[in-house]
């Protein structure tokens with residue numbers, strides 16, 4: 001099986017002497033996809049700034065990524081392949097050569113594939129959002145191998161499914177138009193922490209007199225800066241949306257022309273909305289009825305003055321059992337109001353559907369035919385805890401024997417992490433992790449392969465918050481022996497004898513292929529970004545890409561699956577009050593200085609964050625005699641998470657906020673907040689229900 005390591009296919013320019021800047025793109029799982037300007041001095045990245053020439057970035061980066069050079073040149077960067085020498089999970093490794101690692105990995109995968117390639121599972125997500133270092137060469141490799149497919153559900157699939165059933169696409173308002181909105185509902189989002197560049201537009205609107213309303217169980221930094229904050233219980237958003245519709249119907253704030261021309265199902269939706277008067281919704285949502293009346297009045301005032309009403313949804317609201325239906329309900333509101341008629345009206349959850357990505361070209365699903373497994377089974381990444389522990393069966397298929405993890409840290413981020421750890425600790429599981437740092441997941445690997453950061457490789461990016469394509473150039477040569485993901489999969493393909501010419505494509509060619517011929521690649525090379533030519537108001541004249549061509553308030557496709565064709569108010573899997581031993585609801589929003597589990601190891605950011613925290617309302621703390629700053633146990637039947645209590649009105653009564661996502665090994669008892677979350681899924685999109693979780697909190 002020996003195969004001499006090919007020269008890296010991607011050519012990197014030799015590090016020039018002196019100082020220069022390089023255009024790039026932020027790779028992180030954030031809607032803003034900023035354009036980066038990296039200053040390189042004598043081959044070392046010394047500064048990372050926002051590109052002032054890119055309007056969406058406006059020369060500004062968030063605190064996390066403005067320290068990206070620190071992260072790249074971090075003393076704990078993995079720079080050599082490592083082989084496990086201790087027990088699984090103990091994090092004991094010795095350096096090995098690339099050839100030794102890749103020869104052994106290829107041999108192990110080949111032996112498993114000879115029995116059944118579906119026993120091999122790739123596990124990846126948005127550790128980079130790049131199309132090339134994400135799913136290009138990796139997807140080609142796993143397709144050609146016939147490995148199990150991964151259902152990539154962990155973040156956004158409930159909302160994505162909801163948008164597709166309602167609007168027909170993951171598209172919405174252009175983000176820059178929020179600056180002209182008159183009323184902005186920021187729903188399920190802490191924009192200051194996780195959508196900073198939208199927040200700039202919201203601020204501009206506020207300066208021009210717009211009203212900002214934040215709808216979020218937590219009083220976030222964003223809620224502090226909005227005119228109103230509606231702190232509803234997690235998982236009750238559909239009822240609130242219906243109550244707002246109820247009031248619009250009652251007062252005649254309904255665009256009958258738009259509804260008649262561009263929607264289906266208004267009569268049914270109207271009847272359902274009338275079942276949700278504000279009083280009923282207020283009780284269900286755990287909020288004062290006056291707040292619903294006041295918000296409805298704000299909407300009505302804009303409607304009467306023909307002023308644009310805009311909704312910035314984010315993914316927080318879809319992390320409960322009924323999350324998909326909640327997004328559907330909220331996505332109906334702009335059609336009811338006719339808000340889509342104006343560029344500054346409507347809704348934005350994701351813009352990713354606007355990008356003409358050539359996924360078939362990048363990922364080559366046609367290679368499955370040569371693998372002998374034309375339709376591999378699909379494993380949901382959100383149930384990896386259970387699936388790693390499952391035996392072979394006719395319904396499940398083969399036991400998972402090998403796991404190749406890249407761009408993800410499932411031991412920290414997947415729900416019900418006690419089970420996830422148990423699975424990763426299986427001695428008979430062969431695990432390879434491509435990583436930049438020794439994460440919780442890397443600790444459980446048989447081989448850890450050092451991966452390049454965004455400053456060291458080519459990539460190309462869509463965005464889910466704006467509508468520009470961005471190109472990322474390597475600013476510096478790879479550190480140590482780090483390699484781009486693409487290079488690792490090219491070399492594994494060579495060792496397994498996969499000789500399709502697509503395995504020889506270099507990274508720059510992959511970047512070219514990603515949007516060819518829809519986006520001018522020369523313009524991307526020249527300025528680093530290209531704005532898609534889209535209309536200012538995408539649904540002003542209807543044109544929804546659904547089967548009916550209309551906004552589907554009632555979805556026949558859902559009804560045909562035996563589901564409710566209308567947005568349905570679904571109680572949580574774990575409704576408040578249903579389990580007396582666990583009286584508190586818990587959500588786990590991102591800590592401000594982390595991005596999921598990324599950046600937790602950057603000392604300056606971790607210091608800014610302090611310690612693993614749970615926020616409790618003063619009344620909940622007093623009832624448990626918990627003092628601010630004390631160590632507490634947060635627990636349920638799934639596990640126990642020990643952290644520091646912060647007594648604050650950022651938490652509403654009855655709901656605690658377990659700020660995420662710390663690495664387990666940096667936690668006070670070696671766990672993190674996902675020790676408590678469940679593997680139950682959402683109504684649509686098979687997504688996890690991180691914010692549908694009951695717990696109890698006790699002093700230690």
Ligand code: SF4
Pocket residue numbers: 026027028030031032033034061062063064065066196197595
């Ligand atoms: S705001 Fe988002 S896209 Fe911009 S630098 Fe920060 S993480 Fe990256």
